[in-house]
Amino acid sequence: MSEPILQAHDLHKAFEQGTERLPVLRGATCVIEAGERVAIVGRSGSGKSTLLHILAGLDDPDAGEVRIAGEALTAAAVGERAALRNRYMGFVYQLHHLLPEFSAAENVAMSLRLGGMAPKEAMDNAVEMLVLVGLAQRTTHRPAALSGGERQRVAVARALVGNPRVILADEPTGNLDKDNARQVFELMCRLSDETGVAFVMVTHDEGMVDGMHRVLRLDGGILSSLP
Numbered sequence: 001m002s003e004p005i006l007q008a009h010d011l012h013k014a015f016e017q018g019t020e021r022l023p024v025l026r027g028a029t030c031v032i033e034a035g036e037r038v039a040i041v042g043r044s045g046s047g048k049s050t051l052l053h054i055l056a057g058l059d060d061p062d063a064g065e066v067r068i069a070g071e072a073l074t075a076a077a078v079g080e081r082a083a084l085r086n087r088y089m090g091f092v093y094q095l096h097h098l099l100p101e102f103s104a105a106e107n108v109a110m111s112l113r114l115g116g117m118a119p120k121e122a123m124d125n126a127v128e129m130l131v132l133v134g135l136a137q138r139t140t141h142r143p144a145a146l147s148g149g150e151r152q153r154v155a156v157a158r159a160l161v162g163n164p165r166v167i168l169a170d171e172p173t174g175n176l177d178k179d180n181a182r183q184v185f186e187l188m189c190r191l192s193d194e195t196g197v198a199f200v201m202v203t204h205d206e207g208m209v210d211g212m213h214r215v216l217r218l219d220g221g222i223l224s225s226l227p
């Protein structure tokens with residue numbers, strides 16, 4: 001079997017709040033295989049976003065380590081971390097974070113351009129990805145001229161355009177109504193089947209869990225498998 005795409009080992013994290021020290025992660029461990037779709041559930045404040053930030057290398061754990069495609073992320077220097085993130089990871093957030101003054105295609109092309117790709121090639125890739133998420137007719141629309149579900153599909157296209165191996169998503173459908181949430185979720189599952197990209201998705205929605213291969217619960221600072 002190929003190497004796991006993402007491994008977190010014995011993560012600990014506490015936040016200082018005034019004189020209090022609030023432990024959030026107390027030995028969280030998980031192994032995500034290539035192409036796997038894993039949901040992370042847990043009550044509000046249990047540390048799901050904190051965990052995702054650490055998995056992304058955007059925050060440091062107090063102890064423990066994260067490896068991406070076998071490479072040490074936690075121990076890497078800041079620049080190397082950014083390079084690992086660019087090479088292997090995509091992100092979808094609860095809010096789309098699209099830039100309002102740019103078209104859908106320009107928003108998707110942005111990360112490719114920042115990565116040094118020529119403008120035309122970046123736009124061609126972006127449009128191709130928008131076609132894949134069902135937005136062939138919306139490539140020149142600005143975010144304000146898109147529906148909530150369409151905006152989130154642009155965000156999915158943006159996460160996927162650099163061919164990442166894993167997408168980290170923090171309640172990616174949390175701001176959508178039930179039908180749109182379902183559609184965006186099914187789209188992510190289909191794209192993961194088609195491209196082999198793994199998904200680690202935080203969700204409050206029990207209904208989202210059935211398309212995932214595995215569900216982990218974060219409780220008391222540790223991850224455990226749900227049947």
Ligand SMILES: Nc1ncnc2c1ncn2[C@@H]1O[C@H](COP(=O)(O)OP(=O)(O)OP(=O)(O)O)[C@@H](O)[C@H]1O
Nearest residue numbers: 015016017024042043044045046047048049050051
């Ligand atoms: N920068 C910070 N400084 C202090 N405390 C923090 C910080 N970030 C998070 N926390 C605390 O850590 C705990 C976990 O927060 P986190 O955002 O990870 O929870 P969550 O599981 O994502 O919750 P939700 O489901 O509401 O999004 C919370 O009690 C929060 O107040």
Ligand SMILES: [Mg+2]
Nearest residue numbers: 048049050170
């Ligand atoms: Mg959160």
